[in-house]
Amino acid sequence: MNILYDEQVDGVLPDVDKAALLQALHRQWPDLEILHQLEELKPYECDGLSAYRTTPLLVVLPRHIDEVQGVLRICHERRVPVVARGAGTGLSGGALPLEKGVLLVMARFNNILQIDPEARTARVQPGVRNLAISQAAAPLGLYYAPDPSSQIACSIGGNVAENAGGVHCLKYGLTVHNLLKVEILTVDGEHLTLGSDALDSPGFDLLALFTGSEGLLGVITEVTVKLLPKPQTAKVLLAAFDSVEKAGRAVADIIAAGIIPGGLEMMDNLAIRAAEDFIHAGYPVDAEAILLCELDGVEADVHDDCARVRQVLEHAGATELRQARDEAERVRFWAGRKNAFPAVGRLSPDYYCMDGTIPRRELPGVLHAIAQLSAEYGLRVANVFHAGDGNMHPLILFDANQPGELERAEALGGKILEFCVKVGGSITGEHGVGREKINQMCAQFNRDELTLFHAVKAAFDPGGLLNPGKNIPTLHRCAEFGALHVHHGQLPFPELERF
């Protein structure tokens, strides 16, 4: 089924009189920047998931919170859907616009309002970039822990909306673990404070509910994050293995030894070779898998833990074991991993990044299944994992200019995610459902569970005007999707074998 909004299965959207809406917005907010001509709208037709594009009805670029409130009120009165967008780096199409909807761009709210070293907090506007917070806090010896790979560009508002992760989640948590307070506007422009400057707040934990709600419950207008003291030291070990199974077992052995690394990443041979070719990080290109294990904290502890991890890795059958000798080498080891996506991108005209999570013990079986699917669909898959927390990013290589390859890549990706669900995992660890995984939500949740999600939505946005079609599929869509599954023979690409 097509990923773009389909009124037949995603729900009928109200028809909007574009000219009248534009006029109403202009009349009330004469200084508000509004884009409405096709050539102005084009740059906003997709987010980080660029394979899917829709031209929005209008793009508004407010600079003041009262303008955001005004836009929401006018859209609510006129029943116009609103899609909020931060920096547009999301990988699941969460900010994919709607033809019948306004795209509300929050990127101009890019001020850091306050950094309080004694309270160890930063209060920022939603368009502030993730990395900018850590940069501003650095002179105080503090930083903001979650570090999605897009941290140079992605905005904190988007991080909250997606509950963004990164490579240090096992030890330092996701966005939800590093927030104190968010200010939001509801669908009709009402202001709510969720959380507080204290560590908890009375009533339901709406801060947790809103984190990762993908813009379906409200629009984030301000965020207060926790800051942490920078670890005194960080050391990285690189271990090579002649099988991914052994590397997977080594991960479990490290945890069993009572060690929680700051980062624990795995790459398979295709990813290793791509990264080495691109970055020259010094990776062993013959290895079937490598592990990167970063230990951070106070010098004495890190020294002890390095010795323990070395022993564990040797015992687990590492064919090669290296510790970065200095900061330059540490950065180089990481550079290979952090550039793994663009590196894989050089092997193929296009790649499609997946984001499933699995219980770690299932890793060998899942890798085996991915290899089989890869052969069956005739597309190469490179594997990059946040091994510590079981979050896998299989990268499917394809060529969008070859007719049918994108669809085949999508189908293969869907199969991988459904396999993750089957072994007790999830279809998305950190990229979000957005539009991309809307069909796989039907595999992850049953009808009653989806109904409860719709009930939560109804509590905040009964008219369904905030980011419709994202995150939670309609029961109608799932019925159609289920029907596809039952009638295998009727799937697209009947020439392909399936299981």
Add this chain to the structure above:
Amino acid sequence: MGESKDFDDSAALLEQVNRALESATPLRIQGANSKAFLGRIVGGEILDTRAHRGIVSYDPTELVISARCGTPLAELLAVLDASQQMLACEPPAFADDATVGGMIATGLSGPRRPWSGSVRDFVLGTRIITGHGKHLRFGGEVMKNVAGYDLSRLMTGSYGSLGVITEVSLKVLPKPRACLSLGLEMTCEQALLRLAEWGQQPLPISAACHDGRQLRLRLEGGKGSVAAAHDRLGGELIDSSFWADLNEQRLSFFDEDQPLWRLSVPLNTPPLNLPGEQWLDWGGAQRWLKSTAEEATIRKVVGEVGGHATCYSHGLIDEPFHPLAPALLHYHRQLKRQLDPRGIFNPGRLYAEL
């Protein structure tokens, strides 16, 4: 694991909920009743969760444990302990037979909270009996999962007013290799200044409490960092059992001679100008107040610094939880109406309107 007592009683729980839904009978969800002193006094037919018990899965290398709601918290902790692991949020039990379900429903965390995170931070997934009479699963046993709304964390600390939590999956962590506790004589003001300074440095502090006279600290981590921090901070060694006594409110400070209030305030809030005795906990973010001051006075002083106050003395006042702003209360009611349309789950426990 006490396997003889392990039992899946979910069918009976679901049946009782469905009967209650049919007859619109309010239910009072109850485990060991160890935290009944928190919240408003409510009636209703008792839904006893204790028969639904047992650890469903635990693999130390996955850092995840799943248990049924009626499992005694002590049993779960003993199982973790055998693998040198722990619930880092240190939930207080308040009774020997306290259950895992009650721990999740109240969401209370212990002394390590500012450094490790709260109960909700460690919740990965739940099974819930809903107000639509269904037994559903949200979240899971994986560390990262952003599929759908985070209902598991919403349920945590909602005092059973949105559904019956029947099972929970929690992230667990290895126990620290080294632990020691220190006492340092100083005033409350000095303690707050020092804590603000230390908080900006990578020190292995994992608990900090001031009783009006002495600052007590717990250091946890590797042997090297704990020893180095001890050398630097000085102070006399104290028995680490202090922290469990504080957490379980077994210290004489907690004797019920005056009303007890829990104040949750921003980390670096100066000592609050309120009559009575005040202790600092959570490095300053949680204050225990024993005071006969008026409810309105306490709420005003705490509210002005951006915090909130909960009355821990059962039945003393009608609304023990801090009142919500009207707009926020409106959305609480909307959520309650959507998730518990017949209003059968612990009605009124949290607020009269819920």
